Amino acid sequence: MRTIRHLLQPPAGLLLNAVTGAAAWPLLVLVGMCAALVPFGGLGRPLLARLLVVVRALTRLQRARAAGVLGHRITEPSPRGRTVRDLAWLAVHAVVGPACLMSVGALLASAWKIVRLRTAEAGMSATLTLSLAIVTFVVIALAAIPLLHTLQARLAERMLRPEPSLASRVRQLTESRAAAVDAQAAELRRIERDLHDGAQARLISVRMNLGLVRGASDPDQIRDLVQEAWESAGQALVDLRDLVRGIHPPVLADRGLAGAIQAASLLCPIPVEVDIDLPARPDAPVESALYFAAAEALTNVAKHSLATRAWVRLSHSGGVLRLTVGDDGRGGADLVAGTGLAGIRRRLSAFDGTLAVHSPVGGPSELTMELPCALSSPKISHF
Structure with a gap:
């Protein structure tokens, strides 16, 4: 059931984006008409305000869906720049949403024509033609639909997130x-x-x-x-x-972050696969912050996930220390509602670090912690 639900998410998301994209056209027309009536008074301004509430609801829905696909939260822009961004996204979404679904339909129609043509030339039976068509459709669906679903989410993130500024x-x-x-x-x-x-x-x-x-x-x-x-x-x-x-755990001082995380993984009541690629040690405060974050994440896995296995990956590249803790449990972890996750985020934010949560209902779950830092001392041997 979990696998079926996971496979149905991209097609459902693509269909929802097509529906909301089609609905964006009359909404944009109404917004334009009400905006044109604002200088003349009357109902133009109150109607425009109500329409902008609908636009804002659509953009919040899209931010939430994009965050679920990409695995991290997308913040809202400030009220001053939000309306312009929302309307710009709505105009793009009116084209992109239906176009993505239509492109998938065009691919499937083309595949059907090619299969029929080739099987007719080879003199194959209708049953074999249908079988080849089904296989072709499945391959296209597995390749094109998730890709388009992810591209739509990245486009929404790019257009709906606030621009970085000094403030x-x-x-x-x-x-x-x-x-x-x-x-x-x-x-x-x-x-x-x-x-x-x-x-x-x-x-x-x-x-x-x-x-x-x-x-x-x-x-x-x-x-x-x-x-x-x-x-x-x-x-x-x-x-x-x-x-x-x-x-400050002694194992952290003696064996460094890699050895301390492996020791914490051994204490977890479920099997934990550990993959660590750390050529040297970060500073002690960074080690301590990531160790306790990893330990808290493993504790949450053991207490709440109902998982049968978990994994921990630790690496450093491009000046960023990246720690991922995942499990095959029931999912549903919420960065806003979960006090444990909020504590991890607060611990990392002290070092300008970030926490991304990807935990759809039904699982699997992954917490990705990134912390900018430089490695200093030589590598410490670990278990």
């Missing part, structure tokens, strides 16, 4: 800095909470037991109090070691 870059850096400050504050609160509930409470227990020893005279009571203090001190050491590992 948007400043806003992005401001958001990254705020995310870094929030992540640091959350980490400090976690450390404080762990110290208060763990090591600090046990050390207080040690002090209380030792205070009772000072006033005790019964040797058995003294022995019990000292034993209890010894056990509490040992547990406090365990809590402190766990706390330190949560800040």
Whole structure:
């Protein structure tokens, strides 16, 4: 069922784009008429406002569909430049949407004519002609329809996303800095909470037991109090070691990012295929951010995906460190609704990194994390 649903997505998307493209023609005509009536007052302005609401709804639908195909979110432009972009996309979509479906129909019609002509020349039966036609249609559908579906999504992304500007870059850096400050504050609160509930409470227990020893005279009571203090001190050491590992795991310091991710993959309850191509080590803060992002992603896979296998790919090219975590589970991961994914994005944004989520309902899912960085120290051997 999942495979059938996955195969039907490109044809359904192509058909929907053709329908919305055909509907764009009368909508564009109405927008033009109302815009021409605006200088004369009357109903021109309110009608134009209502039509632009419909246009905006269509563009939001297209952004959502394109984001699902491409696997990353497409942000909306600012209100000032949004209307012009929406109308420009609508004009292009009115041509491209139906044209893509018509091109597929033309390919299928041409294939049918060629098959009939060749089989007629060879004197083949009608059954064989139909069989060859079906095979030809399937090949064309598997090749042309997904390609046109993806090209439409990329065209929508190109036309509907906001143009990069200095103001948007400043806003992005401001958001990254705020995310870094929030992540640091959350980490400090976690450390404080762990110290208060763990090591600090046990050390207080040690002090209380030792205070009772000072006033005790019964040797058995003294022995019990000292034993209890010894056990509490040992547990406090365990809590402190766990706390330190949560800040910077020893395996990350010893074996680098590659070895740490492989160790985290071994702890995952489902089989994880690891493919790492990392010629050297990035800086320690970058290693830590990507390690915890990968560990969080694997934890989400184990808890929520119902997957039977997962994979982790890590590589560096063009000055970008790229980490992909995927699974064959049920999909449906949502970057907006998922707190775990939002936490990963905040962690990466502190280093100007990005998180792209491709998780259609029914799966498979892939999280792609990209973080610009340079590799510095020599390669560290790993498992």
